[in-house]
Every structure is written in structure tokens, then in C-alpha cells.
Amino acid sequence: MAVLNNPVVAVIVSLIISVGYFLTVDHFMMDMQGLDFWYLFRQ
């Protein structure tokens, strides 16, 4: 826990969790509607 309280580590860990979470949300929420979130990148 002490390591997590280091600001640099905390920011990196938080970024990994948050970015991962929101990308998952974007992907699955679109997929649930039968739509492709990555549409632009696949063109």
C-alpha cells in the first residue's frame, strides 16, 4: 500500500485502470447495440 501512495506510481496505476475501464465501456456498450466502436480505425 505504501508503494501506491507514491504519487508517480499512483498516477500510473490510476491511468492504467481508468483508461482500461473506459475503453472497455466504450467497446462493450457499442458491441451490445450491435455497433463497432473501432469503426474508424478499421477503415
Add this chain to the structure above:
Amino acid sequence: MGRVIGKRLFSIMALCAMVGLLLLPIVVAMPSLAIGEEATADGAKKEGDKVEKGRDVYYKTEGVVVGAPAPKTTDGPKDYPRYNFESRVLLWFANQQHLYYGSFVLAVPIFCMIIEFMGVVTKDKALAKRYDQLAYDFIKISLTAYSLTAVLGGILIFTFLTLYPAFFSYLSSVFRPVMHIYALMFVAESGTLYIYYYGWDKMKEGFLKWIHLSMSVILNIIGTLLMFLANSWIGFMMSPAGVDEQGRYLGNIWHVIHTALWNPLNLHRILGNMAFGGGVVAAYAAYKFLAAKTDEDRAHYDWMGYIAMALGVAFLIPLPFAGYWLMREVYAYRQQMGITLMGGLLAWLFIIQATMIGILFLSTNYYLWQAMGRMRGAEKYQRYIKYLVFLLACGYMVFITPHTMVMTPAELKAMGGQQHPVLGNYGVMSAKNGGINVIITTTVLSFVWYMRGNKVSTVSWAKFGNIFMGVFFACAYINIIGLAIYGYYIPANVRVGLSVPQVTTTLSCLFFMFALNSMMMKGAKQMGPIEWGKISARSQYALIMLATAFTWMMGLMGYIRSSVRLFWHVNEIMRDNSPWAYTHTVGFAANMISANVLFFWISILFVFWLGSLTAKKAPVEAKVAVPGSVPQPAGSH
């Protein structure tokens, strides 16, 4: 001992009476429904095998025709008797006033239930008593308003009967059993409300208190069912079902009730009523705060205003999402209806609606920032508020930007088209979804700051928790705005789905960050108590603004929903042939809504004044303090 048993017995009997009242309409209606079916069957047998069948306009199922076709009305005294005045305006007024009061008296008992429950489960006895007093104050206000609701309901029915007899006759023929159940439910609601109110003092402790609380649950079930039944009528008028193309009833009452828009309307209305009720009670508390002569009174009404505002906003936050669902179902039912609403005749009213929604959230945020002033330790957030103002202002500007402007030919030429070369880009749904989600997320952030204003977390992972919270909110903003921009680069059929991850992002902030904040603030060090009553007068005007904006928006949305039927009484089934079957100008509608709002507020002030007369007569009980404040008075029941 014998007295306690007697009280318990009385309470259980009262509860049973309420359950009986709740079931009464169903029990009474069952034979009438059965008789109706038998009569139909007998009638069919007598006529031999000649059974006329019709096809449900929505469910596409076949059914035996049991009702008369929708009348084909003509403009004249037979179908549209009138005074020397526009009948629609009279009906509009009666309907709107009944709806305002109906919403208020349905919402307030739900607040009472929540607050009474909080009082029952709170371990702090002083706080429990405080909650109980607050719940009682709420129900007292709604009781006077309840009588007025019933009176306005009567006026509404008479207005229908005298000015639109043909339409009302048709509607009541289709909804015959439902209208009877509705009337009986109203009796059940009244009975339950009076037992709940007058039994408050007799059932204030222990087991009896739980019985009393159960009564509030029953009261709210009845109230909600009442609203659902009334919603079925407007749902039928917008998206009829259970009848054939001539409007003949096909014998399945569930189809008539359960129309395409019934459930979205139910959800939208229940959330709307709650937010409206919270706003009105908060405005009442603000008025009392401003008029208070003592610190004790100011502390009490400050606290009351905060609780009412918090409850109202809790229902306001999901309201736009329920609105999106309703619109989605409108588009699914009839695309043209959706286009009329959001891209055609009524589109400008939606710009006004967006403006009002923005005002609601701005007022809420402003109140919360002002409220931080009564906490020691919350100063640390003050310097960051300007960034929240920036986010809110940007979100708001995008949210209210119209797609096309009303212009003179010269202005049109100067601008080079209907759309502004830069601002025109913000007039599309992709940008607007981003705008409103930024506004709501910022409101969530303001709430989180308010909740931790005078506290310092003592958990071992506090530093990580704070950084995580900051990063999570930052990523949420980036995701919402990123999705809004992304929408410009992908086709419309893919873009339309982006609103769902945007909403999920906002709700993630709401649920996860509230949960994380609660975990971090468990056993937190308090920098000082919340000094109830020590808040700027400006904050109270924000509460009044919140309530007024909500009342105005409710009137506006009611008008939009009703006028989307255009020249139909019942969409595509019964045509409105009165001289007023046209859509009013935006200016006329706005004036009419303002007049309704003004009348409602004047009349509810009268109701509040009546309530204050009873309060003055009540003896004063022991003083109970708001936690962390100066001592408070607690009026007796």
C-alpha cells in the same frame, strides 16, 4: 402494557385496512370486467355466429370488436361546445395545474418515506428525531396540496365534459374499467394518507414506527399506480393500442394500457415528479430561511432545503437519460413523430428545454459551492471552482446551440447558409450528448467535493484514493468529449450508439466515485462541524431558481408531448376537428407556460401560508439540535 398491545392491535388493523384499500379497486373491478366479458360473449351468442373481428393497430393481434368506433367529430356546439374563448387554453390550464399539484403530492410522500426510513435506521437519537420531524413537515405541506389536487382534478373532468364531450366520451368508453379503478385508487390513496398523517404521533416508537413506515410504502405504491393509470391515457392518445384502425376497442384492456410509450412515460414522469417535488420543498425551505428571524430557524430551514435539494437532484441526474429513452421509443414507434419533436415543428422548444436543463444544473452547482461556505475546511476547494465553472459553461454553450437559426435573408447571405460555419457544428446530437454529460459529471464532482468538504481521510491509502479519483474524473471527461468528437468522423448509424458509452461514463463517475468517497471518508477526521444556517442568501435564491426552472420546464415538456399529436385527439385514430387543432407559436406557448407557472407558485404560496397557520398553533416540544449546529427547535406534530 394493555395500552401498548391496544396500540399495536390498532396499528396492525390500520395497516390491514390500507392493504385492503389497496386491493379494493382490483377486487371491485374484477366482477365488472368479468361481467363485461360475459355480456360481450352473450351478445355474440345471441347474434349467432356473427362475431366481428378487428386487428390491433399496434400489437397486430386479432380481437373481437366490443367498442364503438372513434367518433368523427365536426366543428360545432355538438362536439365542441365553447365559451367565447379558446377551449384548448382552458383545458391546458386545468390540466397543467392538476399535473403540478398531482406531481407534488405524489413526490412528497416518497420523500417522507425515505426520510422517515433514515430516521428509523439512524442510531443517533437526536438526528433520528430531526429526520422524523422533517418527514412530518413534508407530509403536512402535501396534505393541504392534496385537497387542492382533488379539486383541480374535478375541474379538469368538468372541463373535458363540457368542452370536449365527444373525445372524453370515447376515451372513457375505451378506458371504462381503468377509470373506475383510478377513482377507487384515489379513495384508497386518500384513506391511506389520512391514516398515515393522523397516526404519526400514535405510532412514533418501536414496532409501531415500523408499521407506520410500512404505511408510507403502501401509500406510495397506491400513488405510483395512480400515476401509471393516468399515464396510460396519455400513452394511448400518443401511441394507441388495443383498438382497430377505426378506434374500436378489441376487449384486451392490457393492450390499451400497455402502449408503446407507456413504460418510458412512467419512468420519465416518476423521476420528473421526484425532482419537481424536491425543488418545490427546497424553495419552501429557502423562503422560510429568508424570512426566518432566529438562527435556530435559519439552521432548520437551511438543513431542510439541503435535504430536499439533494433528494431532488438525485432524481434529476438520471432524468435526461430517461428522456433519451422516451425519445428513442418515440422514434421507434413513429419516426415522423420523433422528427416533428426534435428536428421539425417543435425543435425550437427543445432548445428552450436544453436551456432550462442547463439552468437546473448550474443552479444546483452554484448552491453546492455556496453551501461549502458553511463548512470549515472546504476552503481548499474554492480555488478550483473556477475550473468547474469553465467546464459547465462550455458544456452549457454547446448544449443550447441550435442547429439552424431563424434569420432574415440578409443575415442568411452574410453567414453563407442556415448554419454558422463554426457554431453550427455544435448543433448536432453528438456535440449535445457531450455537453450534457460534461455538465452532469461536473455536478457529480461538485457533490463529491461537498461531501468531503470538512473532512480529511484517515485511511492508509488516502493519497492513492485522491489521485485515483482525480485521474478517473479526468479520464471520464476525456472519454465523454472524445466520444463527442469521434461522432463527427463516423456514419450516423454508428454515431447514434455513442450516447450509451457516454451515459455509462457519467453513471460510472456517479456510482464509483460516490462509493470510493464514502470508503475514504469512513472514520475521517472532521475539520469542523457543518454550521447549518451560516450560508449566503444567494444560495437560497439558487434553490428558488431551481424550483422555478423545474416548474417552467415541466410545463414546457408537457406542452411538447401533447402537441406532438398535431391535429389528432388520439394519434391516427381520432382527429381533432376543433378550430384549435393547430400548433401554437413558440411565443404564445411560452406565455401560456409562464402564466401556468405563475398561478402555480401563487397558489402554492397560499398552501404554504395555510401550513404555517397550523404550525403556529402547535405546541413546542423539546429542542433537538441539527448535528454540528446551534440548537434547533422541533415543532410538535
